Amino acid sequence: MRAAAPGYSVVVPTVGRPSLDVLLRTLAAQRGPAPQEVVVVDDRRGRDAGEDPCGAACERARAAGLPVRLVRSGGRGPAAARNAGWRRTRGEWVAFVDDDVELPPDWSELLVADLAAAAERVGGVQGRITVPLPSDRRPTDWERGTAGLAGAAWITADMAYRRSALERVAGFDERFPRAFREDADLALRVLDAGFELVRGEHGAVHPVRRADDLASLRQQRGNADDATMGALHGPGWRERAQAPGGRLPGHVATTAAALVALVALPAGRRRAAAGAALAWAGLTAEFAWRRTAPGPRDRAEVRRMLLTSAAIPPAAVWHRVRAELRWRRTPPAPWPPPVRAVLFDRDGTLVHDVPYNGDPQLVKPVDGAAEALARVRAAGLRTGLVTNQSGVARGLLTREQVDAVNARVAELLGPFDTVQVCTDGPDARSARRKPEPGMVLDAARALGVLPAECLLVGDIGADVEAALSAGARAVLVPTPVTLPQEVAAAPVVAASLPQAVELALGAAGGAGRTS
DSSP: OOOOOOOEEEEEEESOOTHHHHHHHHHHTOSSOOOSEEEEEEOOSSOOSSOOHHHHHHHHHHHTTOOEEEEEOOSOOHHHHHHHHHTTOOOSEEEEEOTTOBOOTTHHHHHHHHHHHOOTTEEEEEEEEEOOOOSSSOOOHHHHHHHGGGGOSSOTTEEEEEHHHHHHHTSSOTTOOSSSSHHHHHHHHHHHTTOEEEEEEEEEEOOOOOOOTTHHHHGGGHHHHHHHHHHHHOTTHHHHHTOOOOSHHHHHHHHHHHHHHHHHTTTTOHHHHHHHHHHHHHHHHHHHHHHHTTSOOOHHHHHHHHHHHHHHHHHHHHHHHHHHHHHHHSOOOOSSOOOOEEEEOSBTTTBOOOTTOOOGGGOOBOTTHHHHHHHHHHTTOEEEEEEEOTHHHHTSOOHHHHHHHHHHHHHHHOOOSEEEEEOOOTTSOOSSSTTSSHHHHHHHHHHTSOGGGEEEEESSHHHHHHHHHHTOEEEEOOOTTSOHHHHHHOSOBOSSHHHHHHHHHHHHTTOOOOO
């Protein structure tokens, strides 16, 4: 009797590029087993009032038969977006693909075969990336850089991870804000957790995106991520992550020569200044030629290479030095960080729910609420209140009444370090109304902590969804209004508010992640 094919989910982080539509079309056209679910994570900041390209692409994919769900992560980068996605899934495996790849028709067939062949100790299976380059001319510097993805290790343009591996290491480290090194960091932590990573036979096509003249200059921000990798994994991280060394030593020499010239000339040391200037010019010319020679050498490419080759060395050094100094002052702790703030939903969580309550005299705390909050404060944790109050948008309440009720809650349960209120109605395109992450992100900023250092306690699925989208931890305390499917989907369920606080205190003490 043949074993059942492994179940898999697909997670796609996106910033609304048109290529998302292409990816979802190729995913819908697969010949092999379909995914259990597809979670598209819109990582744009806020919510535009105009057309929503992510929503439109997802609607077309659903019409084609894909089980697509769209969530939003608040513009915090691909690491945070992937976390917001995989924590919504239930498959044994989670396949991460980027929104700018295309999947051949046999992708799912080969993926499922790779997953079925993976031993229990295998935590991740990498796909094979193909980057098509122009056949009628030499590739540009940008195109050659993109082609390097074909040989990169563990990149999440097409990488499947076992759920148990992701849970063991708490997913991606959200302190990596760019699409750079966050995948290598995850791979090293999965290896350190005792899993193996292998290369499979499935693969994706990664076309070269169009880029403006300064795209390679902006890429130098990745030098800060290299510094973070060194701080987290030590000086041997490149060899372990199979990441080739860059040109930073040459950039340091070029930048040093420029600085010497700039300092020596005003000091009257003309010969030293001239020598340093010649060294700078030679190093810059060599770098520009190295980038220009293999390419098409047309006027636009030559201009682009000259401009960026002069600017890249100081930019690279600046980003690297700034990050190195930051981590030397405050070495990064292992991921995930301990909880430093506990956020609470109001109605149904801290106080008994009175629909659209505008009367402070009707506020009645739930059993154990005052003692639970006192324990949180005594442990040195910050506290916050995050509450939807759509009664204002519906014309049933005024904002002044909402504030008066919140003041009464604070009077009975003690003051909160931040109070976040969303008065938007359920039909508004709101980035703050739960289940959107806005209020949780705003609370974290107000408290001076990372979203990952927050834990949200609530009584319905929207509370949990808001926390997961924001990168916070979540504990659900069900009440009679909590739907069974919300309880089933919650990562952690507590029987009472005091029990939820116990879990929060455990996470604050480094006892582990609760979502």
